[in-house]
Amino acid sequence: MVKVxxxxxxxxxxxxxxxPGQSLMRAAVLAGVPGIVAECGGQAMCATCHVYVREDHxxxxxxxxxxxxxxxxxxxxxxxxxxxxxxxxxxxxxxxVGDVPPSQI
Amino acid sequence: xxxxPSTGSLPVADWVDPRLLRSDPYPIYxxxxxxxxxxxxPAINKVLLTSFAGCVYAEQHPEVxxxxxxxxxxxxxxxxxxxxxxxxxxxxxERAAVNPTLRPSQVTQVWSDRFRRxxxxxxxxxxxxxxxxxxxxxxxxxxxxxxxxxxVGIRDVPVETFARWSADFIAGAGNVLDDAEIWxxxxxxxxxxxxxxxTSLAYLQRHPDESMISLFVAAGMPVExxxxxxxxxxxxxxxxxxxxxxxxxxxxxxxxxxxxxxxxAGAWRRVFDEAVRLYTPIAMVTRQTVRDVVLEGAAIPAGSxxxxxxxxxxxxxxxxxxxxxxxxxxxxxxxxGFGAGTHLCAGKWVAEASVAGIGVPMLYERFPAIRPDPxxxxxxxxxxxxxxxxxxxxxx
Numbered sequence: 001m002v003k004v005x006x007x008x009x010x011x012x013x014x015x016x017x018x019x020p021g022q023s024l025m026r027a028a029v030l031a032g033v034p035g036i037v038a039e040c041g042g043q044a045m046c047a048t049c050h051v052y053v054r055e056d057h058x059x060x061x062x063x064x065x066x067x068x069x070x071x072x073x074x075x076x077x078x079x080x081x082x083x084x085x086x087x088x089x090x091x092x093x094x095x096x097v098g099d100v101p102p103s104q105i
Numbered sequence: 106x107x108x109x110p111s112t113g114s115l116p117v118a119d120w121v122d123p124r125l126l127r128s129d130p131y132p133i134y135x136x137x138x139x140x141x142x143x144x145x146x147p148a149i150n151k152v153l154l155t156s157f158a159g160c161v162y163a164e165q166h167p168e169v170x171x172x173x174x175x176x177x178x179x180x181x182x183x184x185x186x187x188x189x190x191x192x193x194x195x196x197x198x199e200r201a202a203v204n205p206t207l208r209p210s211q212v213t214q215v216w217s218d219r220f221r222r223x224x225x226x227x228x229x230x231x232x233x234x235x236x237x238x239x240x241x242x243x244x245x246x247x248x249x250x251x252x253x254x255x256x257v258g259i260r261d262v263p264v265e266t267f268a269r270w271s272a273d274f275i276a277g278a279g280n281v282l283d284d285a286e287i288w289x290x291x292x293x294x295x296x297x298x299x300x301x302x303x304t305s306l307a308y309l310q311r312h313p314d315e316s317m318i319s320l321f322v323a324a325g326m327p328v329e330x331x332x333x334x335x336x337x338x339x340x341x342x343x344x345x346x347x348x349x350x351x352x353x354x355x356x357x358x359x360x361x362x363x364x365x366x367x368x369x370a371g372a373w374r375r376v377f378d379e380a381v382r383l384y385t386p387i388a389m390v391t392r393q394t395v396r397d398v399v400l401e402g403a404a405i406p407a408g409s410x411x412x413x414x415x416x417x418x419x420x421x422x423x424x425x426x427x428x429x430x431x432x433x434x435x436x437x438x439x440x441x442g443f444g445a446g447t448h449l450c451a452g453k454w455v456a457e458a459s460v461a462g463i464g465v466p467m468l469y470e471r472f473p474a475i476r477p478d479p480x481x482x483x484x485x486x487x488x489x490x491x492x493x494x495x496x497x498x499x500x501x
Binding site (some may be wrong): 029034037038039040042043044045046067070071072074103105 | 106165178185200201204205207209210274438439443446447448449451454455
């Protein structure tokens with residue numbers, strides 16, 4: 001189990017425990033983290049579970065697949081170097097800190 | 106909002122009249138949201154969830170609110186179990202086969218040119234109807250049907266026939282009063298549609314392309330599942346874009362100042378989303394509880410059939426300012442018109458491209474003055490599936 005800290009635009013944050021095999025998106029939705037809309041429930045079809053993973057944590061992430069790459073082209077808030085879809089973040093190697101974008105829709 | 110099962114009670118809304126749900130459901134939803142956002146409604150034998158928060162909770166907890174529903178009208182209408190009546194992981198496996206052709210980049214690269222050509226042809230049909238034009242019959246319906254025929258990979262069937270299948274399946278899926286005549290229509294359309302699927306399937310095995318049937322074949326899906334899933338797609342894939350085309354024109358004719366400039370894609374998308382929110386074409390999705398659950402203070406027993414009322418959630422004043430007003434620039438952009446969660450409408454991006462990106466902007470380009478004639482003759486119908494069924498139009 002790893003711990004992921006998700007920071008909101010207003011500076012508040014939540015720490016989410018992610019079980020092995022569980023996506024960060026699912027853990028965040030179950031914990032009620034605001035701003036992780038996750039419209040499609042984890043199929044890389046909606047791009048509404050976007051997070052900005054902070055630079056010093058990028059090594060802990062799984063490799064990005066083509067589907068995620070494609071959907072990051074249509075995120076509502078600008079795409080940045082640490083942009084990931086949290087539904088695709090399964091099997092994090094270590095604790096991670098990320099920011100929730102201002103908008104998902 | 107949600108706690109462990111308790112001995113709390115379940116409010117009963119015995120005043121809900123199914124005939125009024127068909128003619129004008131919105132005042133009923135408003136009263137349910139206010140008095141009992143989780144309520145048993147004996148007239149349709151379901152527990153209805155009418156608040157935004159309650160609907161989202163159910164959609165995001167499929168382990169309690171299951172898509173496996175006993176005696177589902179939809180399964181009967183389609184003659185088999187489609188992915189919408191399965192839970193993950195079975196649902197996800199079937200859905201993953203077609204997701205690639207339904208993502209935005211593929212929609213742009215593969216389908217948009219086809220949708221543009223289909224729109225041009227449909228506009229010619231509308232023009233030919235002249236003084237007797239009906240926007241639903243002569244444009245929205247044939248266009249939605251042709252776009253979907255291309256997407257699923259069915260040829261050599263008249264567009265009108267394909268559109269009729271869709272209407273009959275929808276009538277069967279929504280046949281809450283168990284009308285025998287509706288089941289008869291549904292069955293004969295199902296036999297025709299299955300035969301068309303089989304014909305396409307045989308062809309696409311030898312000539313694979315980007316269509317849904319072809320992708321299902323490539324994924325090794327059993328023929329019975331391909332049939333059920335394509336029939337499901339035909340059900341939801343014609344009526345809904347058809348209803349959104351007419352709803353957008355209906356709204357813009359009442360608010361002409363809100364009509365976007367033809368190339369302002371973002372503004373067209375906002376009008377589209379606002380139309381989906383206000384006139385949610387799939388008003389209800391059905392689930393069944395697998396255990397007792399307390400939602401918004403109401404105790405729902407295990408085994409209850411649940412109606413997640415997307416059309417009501419989308420007008421919840423707890424989420425939207427002036428929820429009954431048409432306001433494309435509203436700050437709350439989220440809505441549940443395509444559902445929420447793993448069963449999110451697979452055609453969401455296709456619908457946005459074909460209706461908001463291409464169909465309606467091209468309609469206004471060709472007929473800038475198009476409007477209802479008169480507006481009082483525009484006819485709305487339906488409860489679980491709702492939209493405009495008659496739209497006499499002035500083209501100029």
